[in-house]
Amino acid sequence: MNDTLNATAAELARRVATGEQSAEEITRIHLERIEATNPVVNSFLAVGTERALETARGVDAKRASGQELSALAGVPIAVKDLFCYQGLPTTASSRMLEGWIPPYNSTVVDRLIAADMVILGKTNLDEFAMGSSTETSAFGPTRNPWDLDRIPGGSGGGSSAALAAFQAPLATGTDTGGSIRQPAAVTGTVGVKPTYGGVSRYGVIAMASSLDQPGPCARNVLDTALLHQVMAGHDPMDSTSIKAPVPDVVAAAQRRDVRGMRIGVVTELGGEGYAPGVEARFAEAVELLRELGAKIVEVSCPYFEYALATYYLIMPAEVSSNLARYDGMRYGLRVGDDGITSAEQVMRLSRAAGFGDEVKRRIILGTYALSAGYYDAYYGSAQKMRTLISRDFDQAFTQCDVLVSPSTPTTAFRFGEKSDDLLAMYKSDLCTIPSNLAGNAAGSFPIGLADEDDMPVGLQVMAPVMADDRCYRVGGALEEALADRWGGPLLERIPSLDSLEVTR
Amino acid sequence: MAKMIYRAFIVAATIAWSWAAGRIGPGPWVPSTGAGHGFGENHWIGVSTGDNVSHGTSLVWPPIGLALARRLTRASAGGDLDDASVAGRATTWVVTDAEGEPVALSVQDVARLADLARIEMSQDQLAALAPQLDVILESVAVVGQVAEQDIPPTSHAIAMTNVFRDDVVTPSWPAEAMLVGAPAVEDSQFRAPRILDEEA
Numbered sequence: 001m002n003d004t005l006n007a008t009a010a011e012l013a014r015r016v017a018t019g020e021q022s023a024e025e026i027t028r029i030h031l032e033r034i035e036a037t038n039p040v041v042n043s044f045l046a047v048g049t050e051r052a053l054e055t056a057r058g059v060d061a062k063r064a065s066g067q068e069l070s071a072l073a074g075v076p077i078a079v080k081d082l083f084c085y086q087g088l089p090t091t092a093s094s095r096m097l098e099g100w101i102p103p104y105n106s107t108v109v110d111r112l113i114a115a116d117m118v119i120l121g122k123t124n125l126d127e128f129a130m131g132s133s134t135e136t137s138a139f140g141p142t143r144n145p146w147d148l149d150r151i152p153g154g155s156g157g158g159s160s161a162a163l164a165a166f167q168a169p170l171a172t173g174t175d176t177g178g179s180i181r182q183p184a185a186v187t188g189t190v191g192v193k194p195t196y197g198g199v200s201r202y203g204v205i206a207m208a209s210s211l212d213q214p215g216p217c218a219r220n221v222l223d224t225a226l227l228h229q230v231m232a233g234h235d236p237m238d239s240t241s242i243k244a245p246v247p248d249v250v251a252a253a254q255r256r257d258v259r260g261m262r263i264g265v266v267t268e269l270g271g272e273g274y275a276p277g278v279e280a281r282f283a284e285a286v287e288l289l290r291e292l293g294a295k296i297v298e299v300s301c302p303y304f305e306y307a308l309a310t311y312y313l314i315m316p317a318e319v320s321s322n323l324a325r326y327d328g329m330r331y332g333l334r335v336g337d338d339g340i341t342s343a344e345q346v347m348r349l350s351r352a353a354g355f356g357d358e359v360k361r362r363i364i365l366g367t368y369a370l371s372a373g374y375y376d377a378y379y380g381s382a383q384k385m386r387t388l389i390s391r392d393f394d395q396a397f398t399q400c401d402v403l404v405s406p407s408t409p410t411t412a413f414r415f416g417e418k419s420d421d422l423l424a425m426y427k428s429d430l431c432t433i434p435s436n437l438a439g440n441a442a443g444s445f446p447i448g449l450a451d452e453d454d455m456p457v458g459l460q461v462m463a464p465v466m467a468d469d470r471c472y473r474v475g476g477a478l479e480e481a482l483a484d485r486w487g488g489p490l491l492e493r494i495p496s497l498d499s500l501e502v503t504r
Numbered sequence: 505m506a507k508m509i510y511r512a513f514i515v516a517a518t519i520a521w522s523w524a525a526g527r528i529g530p531g532p533w534v535p536s537t538g539a540g541h542g543f544g545e546n547h548w549i550g551v552s553t554g555d556n557v558s559h560g561t562s563l564v565w566p567p568i569g570l571a572l573a574r575r576l577t578r579a580s581a582g583g584d585l586d587d588a589s590v591a592g593r594a595t596t597w598v599v600t601d602a603e604g605e606p607v608a609l610s611v612q613d614v615a616r617l618a619d620l621a622r623i624e625m626s627q628d629q630l631a632a633l634a635p636q637l638d639v640i641l642e643s644v645a646v647v648g649q650v651a652e653q654d655i656p657p658t659s660h661a662i663a664m665t666n667v668f669r670d671d672v673v674t675p676s677w678p679a680e681a682m683l684v685g686a687p688a689v690e691d692s693q694f695r696a697p698r699i700l701d702e703e704a
Contacts, residue, residue, distance in 0.1 A: 100685050101684065101685060102685075103677060103681040103682060103684060103685070104677065104681075195662070196660075196661045196662050197662050197664075210659060210660050210661065236669055239664075239667040240660065240662070240664065240667075242662065306646060306647060308643075309643060309644040309645075309646050309647050310644075310647055312640060312643075312644050313644050313647060320621060324621075324622075327622065328687060329687075329694060329696055330682075330685075330686055330687075330694050331685040331686060331687070332685075332687070333687075334687035334688070337687070337688065337697050339697075340698075341697055341698075342697060342698050342699065342700065342701040343696050343697045343698065343699050344622065344701065345624075345697075345701070346697045347622045348622050348623060348624035349624050351621075351622055351623045351624070352623050352624035352625065355623065360623055360625075360633075361633065361636060361637070361640075363621050363623065364614065364617045364618060364621055364623070364633065364637065365637055365640060365641075367617045367620050367621045368609075368613075368617055368637070368641070371617070371620070376651055377645075377648045377651055378644070378645075378647070378648070380651065380657065381647040381648050381649075381650055381651040382644075382647045383657030383658055383659060384647075384650045384651075384653065384655040384656075384657050384658075385647045385650055386657070386658040386661075387655050387656055387657060387658040388650065388655065390658060390661065422636060422639060422640060423639065423640070423643055426640075436661075437661065438661055439660075439661025439662045440661075465661075465662060
């Protein structure tokens with residue numbers, strides 16, 4: 001593996017800052033890697049070659065003129081195609097927005113640009129972020145670099161695959177029910193969902209507004225923390241944005257010490273339905289945390305049993321409202337406008353043509369849950385259940401500093417394996433959903449490979465609201481201890497990354 | 505005699521009305537969905553298309569021809585349909601799952617929801633969607649057990665109130681920028697299709 005592609009983001013930033021390697025060269029190497037491997041992996045929907053090189057040259061010029069560079073200046077990054085970015089189409093992986101160029105940038109993208117980072121391109125996702133496998137993308141699925149017959153997770157499968165394929169050292173994602181953490185777990189990478197309101201949602205195509213949260217993805221804990229620092233912070237354009245300083249996640253990631261921490265294992269997140277390889281690696285990781293000096297306690301969160309049901313009521317309801325804007329009138333796909341057909345009929349035809357099956361399913365489900373006569377039984381009750389789940393977290397955090405669980409019950413499954421069984425697909429989010437409902441911070445960290453299929457397994461760390469740093473503290477300590485045990489990072493064990501390259 | 509003429513007149517009037525309304529004619533019977541429009545796939549009455557959808561009555565009859573409707577309906581559906589299901593209802597599709605169990609959501613229900621969501625769906629798509637939604641609704645219905653309990657609902661995880669900004673005018677987006685992605689533009693405005701339907 002090429003030394004530049006293998007380097008961490010922190011290392012690349014250091015090289016750019018000292019002049020050891022130019023940002024332009026780093027960018028060029030990554031662009032070549034993408035060109036060689038994207039036909040197989042299909043992680044990128046759009047690549048902005050010229051603009052990326054231009055940005056990189058700008059950073060080199062800045063350094064040459066003696067200006068101080070930000071922490072990640074010159075480092076390439078992949079952006080999930082849900083963030084508005086004026087330089088390339090933003091499609092949400094849907095025919096509805098195919099080719100649509102946003103007239104403005106999302107706040108997150110503006111922060112990346114202000115930090116002099118080099119945006120390589122937009123990555124694939126499940127259509128409108130609805131899914132756990134990236135199979136619902138209108139532009140083809142993305143393949144897991146660990147095993148090309150398996151899914152890279154979803155909805156942020158493009159970002160996680162780009163990292164695991166060494167196409168980019170950093171990526172952004174969004175997490176509504178696990179869309180950062182589950183892909184991280186099944187690709188052996190790191191992904192964190194910040195506290196709700198920690199990162200601005202302005203310019204991020206909305207799925208479920210009370211659950212969505214953009215977050216950082218990388219191959220190691222420190223890189224993730226560095227990106228978190230760039231992305232997070234109060235934004236007046238997002239009225240749910242938290243007016244408080246970003247917790248010191250970088251220091252926490254570097255601390256590598258969990259002595260004295262009380263770590264709670266959630267009883268309800270394990271057992272039946274969980275793959276044996278996942279449970280085995282999880283148990284070993286918990287034991288390792290104990291050896292590192294943490295106090296392990298068992299914590300019960302009984303209402304977590306209802307989290308999946310609560311989520312699959314609240315989320316579709318909010319989706320049905322958020323996706324009402326795609327009516328073919330002001331932007332996006334318009335079908336059937338022949339001068340005779342009415343606006344309502346054009347809307348119906350445009351939405352029928354623009355949305356895929358899973359999107360339609362969730363919109364209809366949400367419409368039902370919110371319709372007169374059913375509101376109290378479904379959506380109203382789900383909101384009460386959400387209160388109970390938050391209370392479970394509150395009482396759990398009186399007994400421990402963080403909670404841990406597997407990030408997802410299984411390893412990466414094969415394409416098509418769960419497409420027919422909707423509930424089986426939805427259950428991929430069992431462990432991740434509670435943190436979206438309660439809004440607290442949570443991250444997934446790689447802890448090994450499952451014995452049965454040699455596919456990556458992730459451990460999820462859940463921290464209280466505004467205590468994002470605790471996730472990084474545990475993740476960082478685990479990472480160091482595991483790397484010691486393995487003799488190197490987990491991603492070194494990806495079989496034949498070169499086979500991803502298309503022969504020219 | 506008068507009775508016979510009367511009955512014949514009713515039948516003729518009903519047939520004429522139905523023909524005019526497109527409900528009958530050469531070719532397959534055209535079902536009417538609850539929405540009143542949106543003819544999707546056409547289905548013959550009483551024929552199972554093998555997709556686990558048994559067809560009930562599918563014609564909207566003027567009240568005067570109700571007795572006739574009932575007779576025809578029972579014959580074609582091959583089962584019992586009470587008067588309530590025929591009278592005043594446009595469609596009574598009965599969707600069954602693989603085990604032949606009736607599912608809670610009818611195709612009519614799903615069609616109504618698709619109307620609310622402004623998504624054009626064919627009869628086949630509606631029929632396929634209904635059991636899928638049922639599976640999901642069945643598994644999420646469990647939240648209903650707290651419906652009666654006095655628990656404050658949570659709409660946002662991190663509750664915030666009165667998030668204000670200063671009442672200061674700041675530059676917004678120029679019209680041209682907003683029109684760039686528009687499907688149709690005229691005079692610096694979004695050109696929309698006609699608002700009123702032909703039937704309006």
